[in-house]
Amino acid sequence: xxxxxxxxxxxxxxxxxxxxxxxxxxxxxxxxxxxxxxxxxxxxxxxxxxxxxxxxxxxxxxxxxxxxxxxxxxxxxxxxxxxxxxxxxxxxxxxxxxxxxxxxxxxxxxxxxxxxxxxxxxxxxx
Amino acid sequence: xxxxxxxxxxxxxxxxxxxxxxxxxxxxxxxxxxxxxxxxxxxxxxxxxxxxxxxxxxxxxxxxxxxxxxxxxxxxxxxxxxxxxxxxxxxxxxxxxxxxxxxxxxxxxxxxxxxxxxxxxxxxxx
Numbered sequence: 001x002x003x004x005x006x007x008x009x010x011x012x013x014x015x016x017x018x019x020x021x022x023x024x025x026x027x028x029x030x031x032x033x034x035x036x037x038x039x040x041x042x043x044x045x046x047x048x049x050x051x052x053x054x055x056x057x058x059x060x061x062x063x064x065x066x067x068x069x070x071x072x073x074x075x076x077x078x079x080x081x082x083x084x085x086x087x088x089x090x091x092x093x094x095x096x097x098x099x100x101x102x103x104x105x106x107x108x109x110x111x112x113x114x115x116x117x118x119x120x121x122x123x124x125x126x
Numbered sequence: 127x128x129x130x131x132x133x134x135x136x137x138x139x140x141x142x143x144x145x146x147x148x149x150x151x152x153x154x155x156x157x158x159x160x161x162x163x164x165x166x167x168x169x170x171x172x173x174x175x176x177x178x179x180x181x182x183x184x185x186x187x188x189x190x191x192x193x194x195x196x197x198x199x200x201x202x203x204x205x206x207x208x209x210x211x212x213x214x215x216x217x218x219x220x221x222x223x224x225x226x227x228x229x230x231x232x233x234x235x236x237x238x239x240x241x242x243x244x245x246x247x248x249x250x251x252x
Contacts, residue, residue, distance in 0.1 A: 004197065005211060005214060006195060006210065006211050006214050007200075007208065007209065008200070009200060010186075010200060010201075010202040010203070010206035010207060010208040011206060011207045011208070012203075012205060012206050013205055013206065013207060014205055029207070030183070030207055030209050031181075031209070032181040032182070032183045032209050032229065033180055033181050033212075033231075035161070037183070037207060037209075054159055055157075055158040055159050056158075057156070057158045057163070059185075061205070069132055071130065074133075074134070074135060074136060075136075076136040077136070077138075079138060079139055079140055079187070080136040080137060080138050080139065081136060081137045081139060081155070081156055081163060081227075082133065082136040082137070083133065083156050083157070083158050083163075084132065085131060085132050086159075088131060088132050101207075103158065103229070105159075
């Protein structure tokens with residue numbers, strides 16, 4: 001059996017999100033060069049953090065994502081994209097569950113350099 | 127007036143696509159590091175090409191995207207993601223209009239290194 005040099009089928013993002021059995025646990029669904037596409041289910045508030053080395057993109061699949069930023073929150077609805085620039089302190093949150101796709105370079109931790117018990121295991125695929 | 131170091135609002139991808147007045151003309155809607163998010167309306171068939179230097183991601187917003195690949199087509203529906211690996215010959219197509227978001231490094235041409243009259247002006251924002 002030979003393996004194909006490209007995927008046989010597209011990735012359905014909502015289906016992937018539905019397979020994840022815990023919140024705040026990003027799962028990788030695809031890669032593009034040294035970037036990863038991650039799907040995550042969130043509810044409640046994360047911790048404030050930043051990523052000095054990279055911007056971070058969020059695409060909402062379901063629910064409403066609130067991104068707290070230094071001057072106040074931005075609300076992101078399904079089908080909307082928001083890019084948090086590198087170095088900007090932010091906190092993701094959702095009242096009720098939200099399902100998101102995140103895009104960021106491989107190796108970036110969800111808590112930036114804050115560490116702590118909200119830090120998710122990295123590079124888990126689904 | 128001081129400008130904020132981050133966007134004041136998210137980008138609604140369907141709304142952006144609806145503003146584009148011609149097909150096969152990708153428009154940049156956001157950037158993440160040295161990558162660009164582009165929205166495009168397509169219909170009919172593009173030309174075969176490849177990007178030796180980069181993978182290319184497609185997320186379908188509306189309609190069905192057909193990506194012709196060396197061993198046959200892949201069909202991508204709304205909410206689905208497909209990443210064409212670098213160096214893989216491909217041709218995008220849609221029977222009826224499809225609206226997509228593409229993600230690729232800044233400076234990548236839609237026709238790869240093929241050139242010709244299907245080459246779109248690069249780095250046009252909407």
